[in-house]
Amino acid sequence: MLGVTLRRPAAGQLTSRSATALKRRVVVGVLVVLAIGLITVSFREGDSGRLSRAQDAGADALRPFQVAAERIAEPFEDGYRWVESLFEARSEAERLAEENEALRQKLAQAQLAVRENDRLRSLLRFRDGARFPRDYDGVAAAVIGRPAGAFSQAIVIAVGSKDGVRRNDPVVTQDGLIGLVTRVSGRSARVTLLTDEQSAVSAVDVRTNANGIVRHGRASRTTLVLDRVAKEDVVRVGDTVVTAGWESPRLASLYPRGIPIGLVTSVGQADTDLYKQVLVEPFADFRSLDAVLVLVPRETGTP
Amino acid sequence: MIAIRVGAVVFVASVFQVAVFSGWQLLGGFPDVLLVTVVSVALLRGAVAGALAGFAGGLLVDTATLGTLGVTSLLLAVAGQWSGRYGETNGRGRSFAPYLAVGVIAILVGVGGYLVHFLLGDAVSAGLALPPVLPSALLDVLIAWPVFGLCRAVVGTAPAEAPPREVELLV
Numbered sequence: 001m002l003g004v005t006l007r008r009p010a011a012g013q014l015t016s017r018s019a020t021a022l023k024r025r026v027v028v029g030v031l032v033v034l035a036i037g038l039i040t041v042s043f044r045e046g047d048s049g050r051l052s053r054a055q056d057a058g059a060d061a062l063r064p065f066q067v068a069a070e071r072i073a074e075p076f077e078d079g080y081r082w083v084e085s086l087f088e089a090r091s092e093a094e095r096l097a098e099e100n101e102a103l104r105q106k107l108a109q110a111q112l113a114v115r116e117n118d119r120l121r122s123l124l125r126f127r128d129g130a131r132f133p134r135d136y137d138g139v140a141a142a143v144i145g146r147p148a149g150a151f152s153q154a155i156v157i158a159v160g161s162k163d164g165v166r167r168n169d170p171v172v173t174q175d176g177l178i179g180l181v182t183r184v185s186g187r188s189a190r191v192t193l194l195t196d197e198q199s200a201v202s203a204v205d206v207r208t209n210a211n212g213i214v215r216h217g218r219a220s221r222t223t224l225v226l227d228r229v230a231k232e233d234v235v236r237v238g239d240t241v242v243t244a245g246w247e248s249p250r251l252a253s254l255y256p257r258g259i260p261i262g263l264v265t266s267v268g269q270a271d272t273d274l275y276k277q278v279l280v281e282p283f284a285d286f287r288s289l290d291a292v293l294v295l296v297p298r299e300t301g302t303p
Numbered sequence: 304m305i306a307i308r309v310g311a312v313v314f315v316a317s318v319f320q321v322a323v324f325s326g327w328q329l330l331g332g333f334p335d336v337l338l339v340t341v342v343s344v345a346l347l348r349g350a351v352a353g354a355l356a357g358f359a360g361g362l363l364v365d366t367a368t369l370g371t372l373g374v375t376s377l378l379l380a381v382a383g384q385w386s387g388r389y390g391e392t393n394g395r396g397r398s399f400a401p402y403l404a405v406g407v408i409a410i411l412v413g414v415g416g417y418l419v420h421f422l423l424g425d426a427v428s429a430g431l432a433l434p435p436v437l438p439s440a441l442l443d444v445l446i447a448w449p450v451f452g453l454c455r456a457v458v459g460t461a462p463a464e465a466p467p468r469e470v471e472l473l474v
Contacts, residue, residue: 024384027351031358031380038362038373043423051372058366062318066367069322080327 119291122174127293133245133256138293139163144188153196153216154179155289160187168254170243170295176260176283177201177243178292189294194224194261195286202244202253203261208234211244214261214280222286224262226278231269233276239264241280256295305352308458309344313356316340316450317363332438336450337364338412339443341379342386342405343454346394348461350387357383371423378415382408405447409440 041051120140127138141163145156159165161184169181171191179199183190192199195216203214203226210233217223226241241264245257260283268277320337327334337360345353357379364375386404394400413436417429 024350024354028354028380028384031354032377035358035361035373035377035380038376039371039423040373042372055366055369055372059369062321062363062367065314065318066322069318073319073323077323077327 116290119174123291123293126172126174133258133295135298136256136295137164137298139165139296140291140293141165141189142291143289153193153199153286154182155191155193155292157189157191157292157294158187159294160185160189162186164296165189165294166296169297170255170259171292172259172295173284173289173292175285176262177255178282178284178286178289180254181294191292193286194282194284195222201255201261202246203241204244205229205233205235205264206240206242207236208239210235212241212275212278214241217279222282223265224280224282226264226280227275229276229278231274231276235264235267235276235278237264237267305348305458309348309352309356310359312340312344312454312457313337313360314363317360317367321364321367329442330438332435332440332442334442334446335409335412335439336446337361338379338382338409339405339447339450340454341383342408343401343447343451344458345383345386346390346401346404346451347455347458348387349391350384352461353383353387353390354380355383357381374416374419374423378412378419381415382412385411401447401451402444406440406444409443410436413439 038051041049042055045051123138123140126132127140132138139159141157141159143155144158157171165181165184167181167184170177171179171181177194179191179193179196181189182192194201194214197216199216201214202211204211205226210229212226212229214224215227217225226235229235241261243255243257243259243261244253245255245259246253262280262282264278265281266277266279270277316337320335324334324336341353341357341360344356358376361374361376361379362372364370365372386408389404390400394404414433417432420432
């Protein structure tokens, strides 16, 4: 910086930059004060003051320009509204689709409720009808679960020991026998179905009184076999098979007598076999069990 | 001559803002052409021009909408001053300056407007007034490119200041 001559402004003289900054500040300050003054006056005098009248006049003067601007912008606004209506139509369609889906679900639930209602009515008719075994009370239960996997043919029902259900209580539907309670908790129970490999029921042909044991079928999950039917016994296709319900002085069948099991669909006999080969189509549909009746013996203790 | 051009641009922007753009709601916000115009003028012509443009534009808007006179003027005058100072200092020669200035100023004006109305005792719910601020700022940034270009074509750019030829010694 040595050797450079710097001119020092005289006292009270502003540089050009300072003058610009000052001018800027003054202008902005004046504008801000003016704006605040306008706000104050406009706010205090309401609609009847001079400023308000001036504003009204200004608004009237601006109105033609606003109308002109609206006219100019009208085609663009129409285009904008058209695009907007497209979006609205799309969102409306989506809303209607959601509503339609909700109604469809409600309809499906209503149809399920109607079906369940019909089944429960059938159960009630069965419980109050002549076919319902004596000395038993029917405890209605909803099916609330099925064990995962194909290894076990069972269902879980929504009644348990607190409802009077005990282990080995027979379980039926309005169509016929479906299984036996094999495990009980307080509010639920597991029912092993007739189609399970562990199940076996003493049964009898209603027409010929031929005895046998109903077990699961090997061919499919929905077919039963009436096993241990002697070759000399007569069994025909179309015969009805019901529970035998035998009773001896020391032992008794777990199932009451006369509960329908199924219809005989096939009868075979081979010289090498000791027994007849009888296939039984169960009355109950094991694939769509919604509600069942647990037959609880009226007497205390194991039947 | 420049003042007339700036006045014309601000007048047109104010009228269109009141008559057209205030009714357009996009993405939950409202585009503010006048604000973008004021910021553009301020960036192009300086802080004083920006403040004057903002004050005049705000006055037109308040007049046309029969609102409280001075509210919009105050906000836009300050906005024009800030934008102009930004353009004269850090934003000089930067291509992103208009978008940055418009975005920031739009948010500040939105919040500031709410505060001013709150101070005036207007029944304004923050839950209703503040949420559109961000989408509005986004829309303003989106329209900044054409508006800034239009303003530059009409009002031109202020000549760059000559480098300082004198210094002031503060001893």
